[in-house]
Amino acid sequence: MQKSQRLIQLIMRINAKQSFTVKELADEFGISTRTITRDLLELSELGVPVYSIQGRGGGYKLLQKRILPPISFTESEAVAMFFACQTMDYFSSLPFGDGADSAVHKFYHYLPADVREQIDRLKDRIMFWSPYRSMSAEILQTLLQAVMTNSVVTIAYKSSSGVSERNIQPIGLYASSGYWYCPAYCFEREDIRQFRADRILSASLNGTIPAREDVSQKTLLDKPQKDDQERTALELELTNKGVWMLESNPRFGPYIKHYEDGGGTVTVPIAAEDLKFYVDLIWQWGDDVKIIGPAAAAAYIRQKIEAMRLLYLR
Template sequence: MLKAQRLIQLIMIINAKKSFTVQELADEFGLSYRTITRDLQELSELGIPLYSIQGRGGGYKLLRDRTLPPIAFSESEAIALFFASQSLQFFGSLPFEEGASSALNKFYHYLPDDIKEQIDRLKNKVAIWSPYRATDPECLKTLLQAIMTRSAVSIEYNSRHGVRQRNIQPVGLYSSHGYWYCPAFCYLKGDYRLFRADRILKAQLNESIPWRKDVEQFDLRNPPEKNGADQASLTVELTANGVRLLESESWFGPAIERREDGRGTATILVPAENMKFYLDLIWQLGEDARVLEPTEAIEYIKQKIKIMSLNYN
């Protein structure tokens, strides 16, 4: 095996190990202790974050922020990666913003000049617009880390009841209309809740809280079932234009039942405490939507109409 090939394979092996000894690698490669020691020294000089463990049973470990082995990309794959990254630039916050920018700069630096020119032509030519919403990127990063490392999170959450301390176990993290949302199990309520990330004032991993395996089985495509007392059925009647405007909404679109004349009806189950959020979406449709149930939802819309009419009297 050529030395370059051996070094690449060595990077892949030590990335997969939490810790290792020189002798373990020497046995695995069928090489001498001295040769592996020289290889590790060379990898360290190349920037692989290795550090030695002193004492009996010692060896080597990688720092937490490990360096991945070289990966070969085709031209179309390189362009696809740039397009995917650039499409996120209009979000107010990202959980990996600095990492994405740094990775792209490294990636771009080593591309052939003709591919750089092609990518440069895409700048400001293609965009996926998103409403700008200010969210603390560190908060998003903590929520993402919690999912990856199987950790609970202690948060300060600013709801309509004021700022409260919550311990949660995130189910997922998604963005809609520029807002980031985190469905999670709330240890205080003993049930699942939907948290809006911009209302989380502070978030930190809390390893003292046991990770619940029953929560981990759920994800964004397989959401947790909620207690019947905490959810409500919302039914909306739509004009043909209302159907067209609402069919792209992830919450309402799949639930729309269309009629031959183009009109339709949508019924969805929503968390009772978040009913106003969904009603405000419906409010934006104006005369193209009419709430049929529940009664408290109809009263909420009537109150908004009354307040709006007072603004013009």
């Protein structure tokens, strides 16, 4: 076996082990302990984080951050991987620490010069924009770690009723409109709830509470859909411009009924508790989107209009 092949296999072998001795590796590869010792020294000089354990029963271990063996990519795969990482550039915080930036730097550095030139020409010409939302990267990392290790997290959560302490078992993390969301089982409410990461003031792993096995089997596809809550129908009347603005909106677009003159109507089934959220969303479209029903929605928007009128009469 060539030395380069042996070193790659050695990286793969020690990545799969918690600890190992030189003799164990020498026996597995059928070479001398002196050769294995030289190989480990060479891997260490290349950046593989191997360290020795002193004393009786000693040997070698990898530091917590393991090194993956080399992987070959085609040019199109390399470009796709680079821009997949670029999709995260416009988030204010990510649950990966410095790992994403470090990976992209390594990946880009070792690309062939002509491929780097192609990517450079695409920089600032392809963007995956996301609204900037301020939140804690440390909290996101704690939530991600809890998902990976199937752990419970104690959080301080700020809601409309104030700050409360919760013990939650995260199901996953997802991003929408720049915000990070964490569906999780809440031990206080004894139900799955959705938590917005920017409203979590602190988060720490809690090893005193065992994780529930049934929750650990869930995925983001099992996040709360509010299908079992009280429902209502939000009815809207749209001008031509209103139709144009809402056609591409996934909350309203599928429900638009078009008039011949270019206007239209929308009837959207929603959870009753989300009514104010939808009215606040509609507020931005002014007189191009008129609320027809329910009465509670029309009453709420009249309150907003009156409050705004009084504000500017002062």
